[in-house]
Structure formats: C-alpha cells, structure tokens
Amino acid sequence: MIDYEAILGSLFDIVHVTDAEGRTLYCSSGYREYFGIDPEEMIGKPIEDFYHRGYFSPTITMRVIRDKKKVQTIQTTGQSRKLFVEGTPIWDKDGNFSGVVNTSIDITDQEKLHQELNEIKYIGTLYQSEITKERGRQKGSATLVYRSPSMQQVAAMAEKLAQVESSMILLGESGVGKGVLAKYIHECSPRTDKPFVHINCGAIPETLLESELFGYEKGAFTGADKDGKSGLIEKANGGTLFLDEIGEMPPGLQVKLLTVLQEKTITPVGSSVPRKVDVKLITATNKNLRQMVKEGKFREDLYYRIHVVPLEIPPLRERREEIPLLVHYFLEVFCERYSLRRQLSESCYRILEEYDWPGNVRELENVVERLVVTSHEELITPAQIPRYIHSQESSETSGVKVERVMQMQEAMEEVERQLLQRAFELHKTTTKVAEVLGISQPSASRKLRKWVFSRE
Structure with missing residues (x-):
C-alpha cells in the first residue's frame, strides 16, 4: 500500500490542508518541529487562530480563500525558521472552491548563507542567483529573482545566449532590470573573469560621450589629459560591453560604434591609428528603435547589427x-545594509502586490528601502506605505458601486457579471479568464455563456 504521507514528506517539509473557511483538515507531523505546535491540536480549528497567537507570520491561507488564486510568501515561524510557502486553492469536480493546500519548504539554511555570502538562492523556487553587481568599491551580488513563467523563459534564454x-x-520598460540581466549574461558567459563595463548613453553629456567611449590621444583637445586616456570600450576588451539607453546615442557616434562591430577596432579621438578590441556587445533600450529608424533618428545598419537577438523583459505588473x-x-538587503530588523505585516504584502508599479522593480526597491529606513518599529504597517500606492488600491476597489437597494442575490449576480465581462475584455480566452478569476475553465465557460455571450 502506498504511503501518501511519506511521499508528501519527501517533497515538502510541511503540508497543511484547510477547508473553504480556513479550518484545518490535515497537517503534517513537521508542525511540531517548525512551529512548536502539536498537529493534533490544529485539526478542526481555524488556521488564523494560530497566526494570531504568533506561531508564524505572515499567513497566506485567508489570502488564497479571498483571492481564489495561488499565493507564495516567505514565512517566519515561532521557532525562528524561514519557510517558502505556496498556497494553492482546491476546486471540486463542479468547479466550486473547497479549500486550500499549503506546501512549505525550509529555507533557513539558505537565509544564513545569504547573510554570509550576500547572495540568495531559495530551495523550491526558480531563483537564479549567479550574477554579481558592483556596489561602490566592493563587488557584491546582484540577484536575479524570479518566479513567473515569463521570467523563467527570459532567464533560460539569457543563459543560452551567454x-x-x-x-x-x-x-x-524603465526599471524592469535590464542592467541586472546584462550582468547576469556576462557572469554566465565564458568572459565572466573579464571586465564588465556598463555605459548609460543617456547619462553622459553628448559633448563628452565620444571621448569617454573611444578615449583620446594626448593633446587631442583643450583640457585633455596630457597622457591621453583609454576609452570605456577599450577597458571592456576581452569582456562584455553593455550600452544602456542605446537610443540616446548621437548619430555621429552611431557610425563609430558600427565600425567597432564590423571591424572590431576603435579609433581614439585625435588619433588616426585604429586599435583592436574584442567585446561581447549587449545593448538595451525602452524606446521603439524601429520607429526611430523610420524617423531617421537611428541608423538602420546599426539597428540590424545590434538587433540580432532581442530579449524582452516583461513589466512587473x-x-x-x-x-x-x-x-x-x-x-x-536593506535590513542588512542599515543593521536594522524589520518585518512587513501581511496586509502590507497584499497592498504592494496589488499596486501596478509603473517604475517596475526599481520603484519597488526604492519603496522597500524607504519603509526600512523610516520605520521606527520592527513591524511595518500599511500606514507607512506611501499614500499614492494606497490611492491606486482605493481607486481599483471602488469599481463596484451600489446605486440602488436590491436583493442580495441580485447584487452578487451583478458583481459576477461585471467581473466576467471585464476579465473577458482583457484576456479574450476562457482559460485565461478562469485563471485570473480563480475558477475552473468549465465554470468560466458556463458563466460567460450566461452573463456575457448571451448579451452579445
């Protein structure tokens, strides 16, 4: 006879199952070790009771019950253990929500390793943590953190292209992490022990960009160093050259860059003697270069030279x-940097997850740093989250309005109709509608036929 509990135990450190109201139906024996709770004590009781008693934080069961979709979080237990927890909704054969199953993997040792080596790699997730990033004069780690299928594809392609x-x-878009991905590609490449030079073409004044990129000979112009200067492209020789915001490069320098790619040579300002260079070129932009080519703002021949393999990073939203x-x-990262101890409340995670993040990962990083350095208490609460983030949440949750008094059943049907109509307008397929609404595909098809298709 198959021992299903042994199988689950070999896959996960903790398995916890609740009904649709959050009452415990099953929990594995590891609860005693990780949480200090007798598993038998939990059976039949609401999981939230144990959260409020401080056995773990945050809790995700009620989020899954509320949102009817899969949720992941990092959980700290009363035994000072760190767990990666994934909560998954359970549906019966009729497509009705019937409960939640939480699976947890202990990442305590990985957390300690992160503190020692300044890098992170969580077991049970699809993190990739193999790149580095210069921070000041120290070479620290820049971690590529991802979980979504779209970023899994990006990371896999990046490793192949490296x-x-x-x-x-x-x-x-700006802030999605193009610089981090470029460094990741370099670290995965055979050039990893050679220089990685990151140049932001939009951050250097046009008058200085040529001399910075290509260098100059002594006496090339007034104010030049008497001994001349090597350019950034030459400093990347043997390694990787990352040209960020390539769309900002002036037309005159586009011609010289084309020569670098075609002839693998550079000619410093004030010199007529080309120098050999060997660089792997990675460029980045948030502009439509094809449109710029049509408008005569970007050279077509350079466009095709740098556009050999495009790799698009999806926005955080x-x-x-x-x-x-x-x-x-x-x-x-910021708790370690500022020697502080901070945690976010469960509601903070919910608010941050629902925000659209127009500034993408860079904006998220800045907000978290702000929360860490401005909080006076260890627990960060929603009141400390910037007002503009709350404003979006308020505007989004105000979509359902009560214009008149109606029967409760009628009101619930109206909300269901609006949700289905809006979801179908955005996603066009019953499979995607089912996914975003947290229901089964047959249920989505049936409800769409009732509320949407019948009215077309």
Whole structure:
C-alpha cells in the first residue's frame, strides 16, 4: 500500500490542508518541529487562530480563500525558521472552491548563507542567483529573482545566449532590470573573469560621450589629459560591453560604434591609428528603435547589427507573483545594509502586490528601502506605505458601486457579471479568464455563456 504521507514528506517539509473557511483538515507531523505546535491540536480549528497567537507570520491561507488564486510568501515561524510557502486553492469536480493546500519548504539554511555570502538562492523556487553587481568599491551580488513563467523563459534564454558571441538587445520598460540581466549574461558567459563595463548613453553629456567611449590621444583637445586616456570600450576588451539607453546615442557616434562591430577596432579621438578590441556587445533600450529608424533618428545598419537577438523583459505588473519574493529580498538587503530588523505585516504584502508599479522593480526597491529606513518599529504597517500606492488600491476597489437597494442575490449576480465581462475584455480566452478569476475553465465557460455571450 502506498504511503501518501511519506511521499508528501519527501517533497515538502510541511503540508497543511484547510477547508473553504480556513479550518484545518490535515497537517503534517513537521508542525511540531517548525512551529512548536502539536498537529493534533490544529485539526478542526481555524488556521488564523494560530497566526494570531504568533506561531508564524505572515499567513497566506485567508489570502488564497479571498483571492481564489495561488499565493507564495516567505514565512517566519515561532521557532525562528524561514519557510517558502505556496498556497494553492482546491476546486471540486463542479468547479466550486473547497479549500486550500499549503506546501512549505525550509529555507533557513539558505537565509544564513545569504547573510554570509550576500547572495540568495531559495530551495523550491526558480531563483537564479549567479550574477554579481558592483556596489561602490566592493563587488557584491546582484540577484536575479524570479518566479513567473515569463521570467523563467527570459532567464533560460539569457543563459543560452551567454554562450555565444552574437550581439543582443534587451527590451523593456524603465526599471524592469535590464542592467541586472546584462550582468547576469556576462557572469554566465565564458568572459565572466573579464571586465564588465556598463555605459548609460543617456547619462553622459553628448559633448563628452565620444571621448569617454573611444578615449583620446594626448593633446587631442583643450583640457585633455596630457597622457591621453583609454576609452570605456577599450577597458571592456576581452569582456562584455553593455550600452544602456542605446537610443540616446548621437548619430555621429552611431557610425563609430558600427565600425567597432564590423571591424572590431576603435579609433581614439585625435588619433588616426585604429586599435583592436574584442567585446561581447549587449545593448538595451525602452524606446521603439524601429520607429526611430523610420524617423531617421537611428541608423538602420546599426539597428540590424545590434538587433540580432532581442530579449524582452516583461513589466512587473505582468508578473505579480514575483512581488512578494522581491519585497522579501529587498527587505533582507536593506535590513542588512542599515543593521536594522524589520518585518512587513501581511496586509502590507497584499497592498504592494496589488499596486501596478509603473517604475517596475526599481520603484519597488526604492519603496522597500524607504519603509526600512523610516520605520521606527520592527513591524511595518500599511500606514507607512506611501499614500499614492494606497490611492491606486482605493481607486481599483471602488469599481463596484451600489446605486440602488436590491436583493442580495441580485447584487452578487451583478458583481459576477461585471467581473466576467471585464476579465473577458482583457484576456479574450476562457482559460485565461478562469485563471485570473480563480475558477475552473468549465465554470468560466458556463458563466460567460450566461452573463456575457448571451448579451452579445
């Protein structure tokens, strides 16, 4: 006879099952070790009771019950253990929500390793933690933190492209992490022990950009160093050159960059003698270069040279499942940096997860740093979250309005109709509608036929 509990125990450290109201139906024997709770004591009781008694924080069961979708978080137990917890809704054969199953993996040792080595790699997640990033004069770690299928594909492609010499361009909105991904590609490449030079083409004044990129000979211009100066491209020789905001490069320098790619040479300002260089080129932009080519603002021949392999990073709002992981990661980084001890309340995670983050990961990082350094207490509460983030939450949750008094059943049906109609307008397929609403695909099809398709 198959021992299902032994199988579950080999896959996860903790398994916990509740009904649709959050009452415990099953919990594995590991609860005593990780939480200090007798598993038998939990059977039939609401999981929230044990959360309020301080056995663990945060809790995700009620979030799964409320949102009817999968939720992940990092949980701290009363035994000072760190767990990666994933809560998954359970549906019966008719598509009705019937409970929650939480699976937990102990990452305490990984947390300690992160503190010692300044890097993080959580067991049970799809984190990739193999890149580094210069911070001041020290070479620390820049962690590629991801969980979503879209970022799994990006990371897998980045690792593959790191092994070839083809030029590549990273696309995406400002703040999505193009610089981090570029460094990740470098660290995964055979050039990892060679220089990685990051140049922001939009941050250097146009008058200085040429001499900074290509260097200059002594006496090349008034104010030049008497001994001349090597350019940043030459400093990347043998390694990786990352040109961020490539769309900001002036047309004159675009011609010289094309020469670098075609001839693998540079000519410093004031010199007529080219120098050989060998660099792997990665570029990045948040602009539409194809449109710029049509408008004559970007050279077509250079466009095709750098656009050999495009790699697009999705905005954070399209991979919300990564927000709790990123929040936790940045919380640990800034707590360590400022020698502080801070935690976010469960409601803070919910508010941050629902915000659209127009500034993407960079904005999220800044907000977490702000919360850490401005909080006077160890527990950070929603009151400390910037008002503009609350404002979006308020505007989004105000979509359902009561215009007249009606029967409760009628009101619930109206809300269901609006949700289905809005979800179908956004996602177009019953499969995606089912996913975002947290219901089964047959239920989504049936409800859409009732409330949406029948009215078309």
